Amino acid sequence: MRSAEFYQLLESRKSIRKYKPDAVPPEVLERILMAGMQAPSGKNRQNWRFFVVTGAKRDEYLKYSQKSWLGIKDVLAKKLKPSLYQFTERFFYTLGDAPVIIFAYSHNDNEERYHTSIGSVYMAVENMNLACLVEGLGCCTMGAPLEIKSEVDKFLGIDQLEEYKKGELELLCALVCGYPDHSPPKAPRQLDGRVTWL
Ligand SMILES: Cc1cc2nc3c(=O)[nH]c(=O)nc-3n(C[C@H](O)[C@H](O)[C@H](O)COP(=O)(O)O)c2cc1C
Numbered sequence: 001m002r003s004a005e006f007y008q009l010l011e012s013r014k015s016i017r018k019y020k021p022d023a024v025p026p027e028v029l030e031r032i033l034m035a036g037m038q039a040p041s042g043k044n045r046q047n048w049r050f051f052v053v054t055g056a057k058r059d060e061y062l063k064y065s066q067k068s069w070l071g072i073k074d075v076l077a078k079k080l081k082p083s084l085y086q087f088t089e090r091f092f093y094t095l096g097d098a099p100v101i102i103f104a105y106s107h108n109d110n111e112e113r114y115h116t117s118i119g120s121v122y123m124a125v126e127n128m129n130l131a132c133l134v135e136g137l138g139c140c141t142m143g144a145p146l147e148i149k150s151e152v153d154k155f156l157g158i159d160q161l162e163e164y165k166k167g168e169l170e171l172l173c174a175l176v177c178g179y180p181d182h183s184p185p186k187a188p189r190q191l192d193g194r195v196t197w198l
Helices: 003-012 026-036 055-070 073-079 082-097 114-134 144-156
Strands: 048-053 100-107 138-142 169-178
Touching (some): 003 114, 026 048, 026 100, 026 114, 055 082, 055 100, 055 144, 073 082, 100 114, 100 144, 114 138, 114 169
Antiparallel strands (some): 100 169, 138 169
């Protein structure tokens, strides 16, 4: 890939909130997960843990997504214009019909600082955002599940894992993905005050 194509790819990435119901083949999901795991990580601990949810379990998750909306809606009601607020509410109720949800956890232990552990997982998630693009998929990274973190841990059965019992597993975000069924405008970037050259 030439550099111009790479920068064009970055620019074309947008969060997708409306999907076709078509299933994503497992081999495509494998490639996306592998792309995530190409990311750098603090001390190369590769402390990401991914839990992939599809089918009936994905349908069951919708009631949790709806619950997570309750913790967010008041802030968004003040920020968004009514049509966008309604669209976002619908997204939380349906996840835009996305057939796949990948929950990203970090495994935090004393061998690596907390913040670099968290950062490593988000680097993997960004790789996965870009891999979705090249696979013709769309995705949306969601922090909303953190509103109901311990309920999500139980729903996924993570609370039964030894690492979780030791307090080492932490939910960071969900990545919903599928084949895009809309093409929203690119969210504008604000450059003021973001970079300081010394
Ligand atoms: C850590 C993180 C958490 C996010 N959480 C949500 C979310 O809960 N719901 C949602 O609709 N979008 C969520 N987003 C997507 C952002 O709203 C989106 O990235 C931002 O508005 C810029 O738009 P773009 O991704 O289309 O460039 C999240 C993004 C990140 C990186």
